[in-house]
Amino acid sequence: MIQVVIVYWLTIFVTVTVLARILSSLIKLIAVDWNTNPPRALGKMFEFLKRLGLDTSVKKSFTEYAKDLLFFNILLIVMDTVLLAKQSLFFNGPDLPWDLAFNTAVSFATNTNLQHYAGELALTNMAQSVVIGTTMFIAPASGIAVSFAFLRALKGVPAGNYYRDLVVIIGLLLLPLSLVSALILAALGVPQSFREWVLVENPYTGSFTIRLGPIASFEAIKLLGTNGGGFFGSNSAHPFENPSGLTNFIESVLMLLIPTSLLFTYGEIVGKKRGLSLFAIAYLTAFIIILISIFDGLPPLANLIEPRLGYSATLVFNIASILSNTGATASSLLGMKPSAVTSLLLSMFIQAIPGADGVGLLYLLTYLFIVVFIGSLMVGKTPRFISIPISARIVKLSTFVFLLHPALILIPTSIALLLREYTSFSSVLNPQVYTMVLYEFTSAAANNGSGYLGPLGNTFFWNVSTAIVMLLGRYLPIILFLVIAEDIYKAKRSMVEEPVETQGALFVVFSIVMILILTALTFFPFLVIGPMMMGG
Structure with a gap:
């Protein structure tokens, strides 16, 4: 069983490394090259934003960059809180208590996605898409934007423009990757529908209803954006979010893809050997965490673990999620061994192997x-x-x-x-x-x-x-x-x-x-x- 986990992890590691190496070249273009010398189509988009009254100057100070980010994120939290607390008015769903609405808005705006609610019961499909889905693009884009400003500082150039970075990161990085990922997940059995409920007839148990929604597209940005918040309360343990061993593998890769790509992007800017060293620090430390997680052994069966995945695949998913600070889970944490829980906590204490x-x-x-x-x-x-x-x-x-x-x-x-x-x-x-x-x-x-x-x-x-x-x-x-x-x-x-x-x-x-x-x-x-x- 331990050999299975090690081989599983090595396969994820090789896949992520190859894809991240390719993606890092695009990220470097977006972060540095196109920041001051954008291609014609991108330049026209910036001109359009300027006409709308949005300052697209790339010579803002780091203080101005921080102010713009904080202002936009505070505005996002306020809007999300109101929309969720008054869901009956906007999305024909149950109103969330103000403290829960505030917690949820903060949770998704900060790229945390801590959920004190079950999505299938508390939110309609429109609320999931408009409020939660939109915020799941903005939150990771904000984190990536800050890393862009930092990388520019290492190169000796000004911070850039937060709003400009936000638009480019969402439009050129997150949206295209999410579209491709959603198509792959939908092809592998993750539902993609705008129907809210479906009536199913069963000759043995009678009729019952199943909750549906745009789950494949939701899953794509949940994973790529290291968000982690589930469409359903049981998160990736739910068969609609993670139906098979193959989707379990693909979703593990998606969570690690962008954080790993940024390690290589760092190397593209300051030197490939330094980038490889940073990559080695992150992943060798990660492998130590993985070894700690299997210290108590790997039971073939365990309580609160999905039988379709098994303990080993579930553990791999959960560790990949925590290493990337995504927070999605393929099981209840109560089903995890003490050594696995210790490894999850250690990863969150470090936050950088490779992190969000x-x-x-x-x-x-x-x-x-x-x-x-x-x-x-x-x-x-x-x-x-x-x-x-x-x-x-x-x-x-x-x-x-x-x-x-x-x-x-x-x-x-x-x-x-x-x-x-x-x-x-x-x-x-x-x-x-x-x-x-x-x-x-x-x-x-x-x-x-x-x-x-x-x-x-x-x-x-x-x-x-x-x-x-x-x-x-x-x-x-x-x-x-x-x-x-x-x-x-x-x-x-x-x-x-x-x-x-x-x-x-x-x-x-x-x-x-x-x-x-x-x-x-x-x-x-x-x-x-x-x-x-x-x-x-």
Whole structure:
């Protein structure tokens, strides 16, 4: 069984690597080349946007870029909250309570997709398509846009224009890939229909209704955009979202595709060897996480695991989802072994192997700034990254990005335990319940979205607390990434030899060791009293 998982993963790895290598060339064109010198058709589109009153200047500062992103995302959250809270008015569906509507709007706008509702019961097809579907394009596009601004800073050019990037990323990257992916999934049995309910006659059980919708197109952007929110409450465990072993494989590839492509895009801009080193750091660390996940063995059958997929394929899907910070799940997390849950938490603690669309790359780069700083101290020289001096301010900001994550997880976890808010789903506190609370806030802070609670989390406390954590976990790091990018853009470049070479086998090994040590020192005690004590 373990051999099956390893071969399965190697097949995914090879497929993702080949496709990502091809896609990275297009992403580099969009991010850098076409930013200042767009092709004629794209230039005409920018002119049209300018006539509509939208500023399409590419020479905006990183501060202006951050302001535009925050303004647009706040506007999106407000609109989504109103549309969901007044669904009966707009989409002829049940109104969501304000706290649930706010949580859902924040969840999808922050690329988290934490769901305290079951989509087939709470939302109509129009609400799923107009509100949720649209937001699932904008959220990953925002993350990718920030990574574009950061990559431009490494190249020594201005941030660009957020709105211009948003349009290009959605129009030239996400929409075409989603269309192709939706066609493939529909051909493999994922329904694509605008009928809401279908009456089915069964000679043994009588007639019953089945919920349908534009599921194939929903699944495509859910996976490519590292969104993770399911059309159904059971997410990819539902046979309409993930009907077979083949769709399970394809969906695993789709989740990892864009984050991996951005690693190669980094190499296209700063040097292929550096890109390969970054890729090696991400995936060798990921393989360590995979090995941890199978430590408790692989049962042929398990409770709460879909028999059509089996434990091994389900575990592979769930790990691929968490590594890419997608958050989709092919089973209930209650069916996962303790070692598998530990590996899921570790991946969310790191957030960069390869992480979500756009921001996964940036988390990995901030880790590397810390690694380069520590390595330079060890040899007694001024830290440099490529040709850029790493200032004390960049190191401090990178450290703050790293420390922000445990703070956003552990503080609300402590509050929830002290207030006994776990009583909304359990009468006793034990390692399993503690893990459920820890996982909920880890998922929210990492903008992952997977969780144990589901509709059980639909209480005022869980809706509001996780919404706050999702907001802080998304936008504070993005602001810090853009501040770091501005410092890099303004830094004086010189062709001085790097004290710690940022490519090659030694750098890869040193970086992996440092990332694992930093993560273990921060989170290991909380894993010991949680999933490691669950038994199983």
